[in-house]
Structures are given as C-alpha cells and as structure tokens.
Amino acid sequence: xxxxxxxxxxxxxxxxxxxxxxxxAALCIAGAKKTVxxxxxxxxxxxxxxxxxVWVTRSYEADGSNMEIPRRRxxxxxxxxxxxxxGTTGIDSIEDAEGLEPKDEDVRIVKPRFxxxxxxxxxxxxxxxxIDTVILTGTTTPNCIRTTAYDGISYDLRTIAAEDCCSSAxxxxxxxxxxxxxxxxVEIAGSExxxxxxx
Amino acid sequence: xxxxxxxxxxxxxxxxxxxxxxxxAALCIAGAKKTVxxxxxxxxxxxxxxxxxVWVTRSYEADGSNMEIPRRRxxxxxxxxxxxxxGTTGIDSIEDAEGLEPKDEDVRIVKPRFxxxxxxxxxxxxxxxxIDTVILTGTTTPNCIRTTAYDGISYDLRTIAAEDCCSSAxxxxxxxxxxxxxxxxVEIAGSExxxxxxx
Numbered sequence: 287x288x289x290x291x292x293x294x295x296x297x298x299x300x301x302x303x304x305x306x307x308x309x310x311a312a313l314c315i316a317g318a319k320k321t322v323x324x325x326x327x328x329x330x331x332x333x334x335x336x337x338x339x340v341w342v343t344r345s346y347e348a349d350g351s352n353m354e355i356p357r358r359r360x361x362x363x364x365x366x367x368x369x370x371x372x373g374t375t376g377i378d379s380i381e382d383a384e385g386l387e388p389k390d391e392d393v394r395i396v397k398p399r400f401x402x403x404x405x406x407x408x409x410x411x412x413x414x415x416x417i418d419t420v421i422l423t424g425t426t427t428p429n430c431i432r433t434t435a436y437d438g439i440s441y442d443l444r445t446i447a448a449e450d451c452c453s454s455a456x457x458x459x460x461x462x463x464x465x466x467x468x469x470x471x472v473e474i475a476g477s478e479x480x481x482x483x484x485x
Numbered sequence: 486x487x488x489x490x491x492x493x494x495x496x497x498x499x500x501x502x503x504x505x506x507x508x509x510a511a512l513c514i515a516g517a518k519k520t521v522x523x524x525x526x527x528x529x530x531x532x533x534x535x536x537x538x539v540w541v542t543r544s545y546e547a548d549g550s551n552m553e554i555p556r557r558r559x560x561x562x563x564x565x566x567x568x569x570x571x572g573t574t575g576i577d578s579i580e581d582a583e584g585l586e587p588k589d590e591d592v593r594i595v596k597p598r599f600x601x602x603x604x605x606x607x608x609x610x611x612x613x614x615x616i617d618t619v620i621l622t623g624t625t626t627p628n629c630i631r632t633t634a635y636d637g638i639s640y641d642l643r644t645i646a647a648e649d650c651c652s653s654a655x656x657x658x659x660x661x662x663x664x665x666x667x668x669x670x671v672e673i674a675g676s677e678x679x680x681x682x683x684x
Contacts, residue, residue, distance in 0.1 A: 354638050356670020399639040400669075428665045433635050436628075439553050440598040462661040466627045470599075471555020 287475060290446075290483045292336035296393075296417045297329055297448075298402055299386070300342045300424030300431060304376070305369055307383035307425065312366050317453030317460065318425040322385050324450045325423050328477040335484045338415055339392040342402045342424070345380045346370050352398060401433035409441060419444040421480060423451035427463045435472045446473040448480055486674060489645075489682045491535035495592075495616045496528055496647075497601055498585070499541045499623030499630060503575070504568055506582035506624065511565050516652030516659060517624040521584050523649045524622050527676040534683045537614055538591040541601045541623070544579045545569050551597060600632035608640060618643040620679060622650035626662045634671045645672040647679055 302325060305311050307318040329339050348371035350358040361367045369378040388394065398405045412420070420438050422431050422445070431452050438445035447467060454460035468474050475483075501524060504510050506517040528538050547570035549557040560566045568577040587593065597604045611619070619637050621630050621644070630651050637644035646666060653659035667673050674682075 354670070355641055355643070356638060360670070400635055401639070404636075404639050429635075429669060433632070436599055436632050437603075439555060440600070440603050442554055444554070459661075459665070462658075463665070466658070466662070470628060471553065471559070 287483050289485045292484050295337040295419040296340050296412050297332045297337050297421045298340045301344050302383045302424050303343045304381045305378045308377050311377045315425045316455050321451050321453045324477050341388045342395045345396050400430050401437045403437040421446045423448045425453045427452045427454040427460050435467050448477040450476050486682050488684045491683050494536040494618040495539050495611050496531045496536050496620045497539045500543050501582045501623050502542045503580045504577050507576050510576045514624045515654050520650050520652045523676050540587045541594045544595050599629050600636045602636040620645045622647045624652045626651045626653040626659050634666050647676040648673050649675050
C-alpha cells in the first residue's frame with residue numbers, strides 16, 4: 287500500500303451513535319459495538335499523526351419530515367419515530383457510542399442520508415484542508431460506509447476502508463461488501479496496517 | 486406492490502453498451518447479455534404505457550483524464566485506455582448493445598461516474614417531467630445500479646429495481662446486492678410483475 291500522508295487525510299467515523307451501536311438499542315447493528323476499541327485507538331493515533339478526524343452522525347426531525355421515505359415508514363411502523371431527533375439521549379439516541387470522545391479540533395457533521403457527502407459540507411471541508419485521502423470507519427458497511435466510499439472514488443479521492451473499524455449486521459454482509467468495494471478500487475486494510483503506512 | 490403511475494415513472498437503462506455487454510468484450514459483465522431481451526420488452530411496454538425511458542451510458546476522454554483514478558490505472562495496465570471514448574465502435578465501445586434501440590422520444594444521458602445522478606442532469610430532467618419513481622435496469626448491479634438506487638432513495642424518489650433486467654459478474658454478487666438494496670427500501674421485482682402494477 288502507498289504511503290498515507292496524515293496532513294492530507296481525513297478519518298471519517300460514520301454513524302457510531304448509541305442508536306446504532308449499543309447492544310439493546312432498537313436500531314443496533316450487530317457488529318458495531320466490537321469495533322469501538324479499534325476506532326478509539328485508530329482515531330487517537332491518526333489525530334496525533336496529523337490527520338483530520340470527522341465525526342459523522344445521522345439525525346432527523348422528530349416528526350420524520352426530512353427522513354428517507356422507506357425509513358420513515360419503517361420507524362413509524364415500529365413505533366420508533368423520534369429516536370434520531372436532535373437532543374435525544376440514552377440508548378436509542380444520537381449520542382456518541384460509549385467510549386468515543388471527539389476532541390475540540392475534530393470536525394462534526396450531521397448527515398441526512400446514507401453517504402457522508404450527500405447533502406453535507408464534507409467535500410468543501412476536506413478540499414479547504416487540502417485533503418485528498420479519506421479513511422472510512424463506522425457503520426454500517428453496506429449502507430453508509432459503502433455509499434461514502436463510492437462517492438469518495440467518484441470525487442477522485444483516494445478512498446480507504448479500515449476493515450476492523452467497519453461493521454455490518456452479519457459477517458456475510460461485511461465480507462460481500464468489502465469484496466465489492468475492493469473491486470472498484472477502494473483500498474481495504476486493517477487499522478494497524480494503515481497506521482504503519484502513515485508517513 | 487403499490488400501483489406504478491407510468492407518467493410519473495422513468496425507466497433507466499444503465500451502461501448497456503457493447504463494452505460491458507457483448508461476450509468477448511474486454512470489460513464484459515458476465516450476466517449482462519442475457520438481460521437484453523427482458524430490457525427490450527420492458528422498455529417497449531413501459532414506453533407504450535407512458536413512462537419516460539432514459540438511456541444512461543458511460544464514456545470518458547480517450548486519454549482517461551476525466552476517469553476515476555482506480556479505473557484509469559486498471560485500464561492503463563490492461564492496455565484498454567480509450568475503449569470508452571466518444572465515437573468508438575465495435576465490441577469494446579460505447580455503442581448500444583445489440584438489439585437495444587432507443588427511440589427519438591427517449592432521453593440519453595452520458596454519466597461520468599457510477600451513479601446515474603452523479604455529475605448529470607438526471608435529477609433536473611425527471612423533476613421537470615414530474616417524475617417521482619425510477620425503475621432501474623442495466624449493469625452492473627453492485628456498482629451503477631446500486632449507487633443509482635441509493636441516490637434515488639436519498640432524493641426521495643420511489644426506487645425500484647427490475648431484477649431480471651439487472652446483471653452482475655456472478656449470481657452471488659447479484660443476490661447479495663439485491664438483498665442489501667431491499668433492506669433499505671428499494672423495491673425489487675421482476676419486469677413482468679412491474680408491468681402488471683402499471684396503471
């Protein structure tokens with residue numbers, strides 16, 4: 287793998303909020319909780335090396351008015367409307383998963399859809415910082431990681447997924463999606479291997 | 486499945502060009518050729534019913550200057566640079582796959598990336614026509630169909646994939662991607678079933 291220049295790199299942490307991560311949360315992604323230690327370690331060391339850390343979370347109005355149509359139907363049917371609203375707390379909320387602690391110098395973005403680029407200022411922010419490389423961490427691999435990865439390639443960014451920092455509902459989904467991404471040129475590697483390439 | 490209103494529907498035919506479809510083409514997707522009869526039948530009958538048919542193809546400058554970086558590297562390494570350039574003809578070209586015959590009233594779009602929405606006027610065109618539903622056909626399911634599907638959902642369009650009109654390199658890839666799309670609210674059905682819902 288080519289060297290990774292920390293100053294030109296953004297590490298994105300996607301949707302690692304309690305509602306998607308904590309065991310017992312109604313929207314929990316089964317594989318997410320066990321990635322927390324790797325994400326903490328990776329973001330701490332990448333920040334120290336000089337990378338930008340960008341925390342991307344998902345939130346909607348409590349009435350679901352700005353929600354994707356299928357999600358609104360699903361959450362309504364399950365009596366879960368409002369759990370991703372601004373200001374929510376507790377296990378089904380938008381709060382950062384336990385153990386994750388964004389620093390003041392990090393960037394925070396709220397995204398309205400799957401991709402971290404869709405309807406956000408992410409592209410503007412990373413261009414302003416001279417960033418040309420994004421490393422993806424978070425959940426869930428088939429949806430928000432993958433759409434962000436395809437947008438990353440489409441915007442001509444070097445696009446990398448830190449495999450042990452990404453999660454899915456099942457191992458099969460995780461593997462199939464990593465394989466699909468690798469085939470279009472997303473670089474896939476473990477977070478330790480990536481840190482070894484920082485230089 | 487809810488009724489489909491033809492006048493509010495666009496059928497997208499994605500990347501069904503010789504380079505990706507004809508057996509023996511260097512970039513051939515194994516499953517693509519066998520979807521041609523279903524795509525011909527479906528587009529003919531959907532057009533007759535009043536739907537807009539949008540033919541979306543992929544093309545790049547012959548020097549690869551506007552190509553995604555990983556694709557440029559791949560095509561360069563394989564000696565295939567230029568096969569998707571405007572004006573190419575023959576088996577490795579941007580010409581419509583054999584048997585596909587867009588009509589004068591259809592729409593043609595050239596896209597620079599995976600999603601039919603990325604860097605194109607597709608959203609503007611379908612909004613101008615009052616379209617709120619897109620039905621996806623073409624190749625390849627994990628890349629251009631899927632990115633277009635996620636963008637469709639993100640733009641609050643009813644998003645449907647005509648399963649027998651979409652194709653992948655292997656059956657496993659096709660199934661895994663259809664399953665992932667179904668889980669986020671993309672409606673998946675055969676083209677005959679979809680025509681039965683036109684009304």
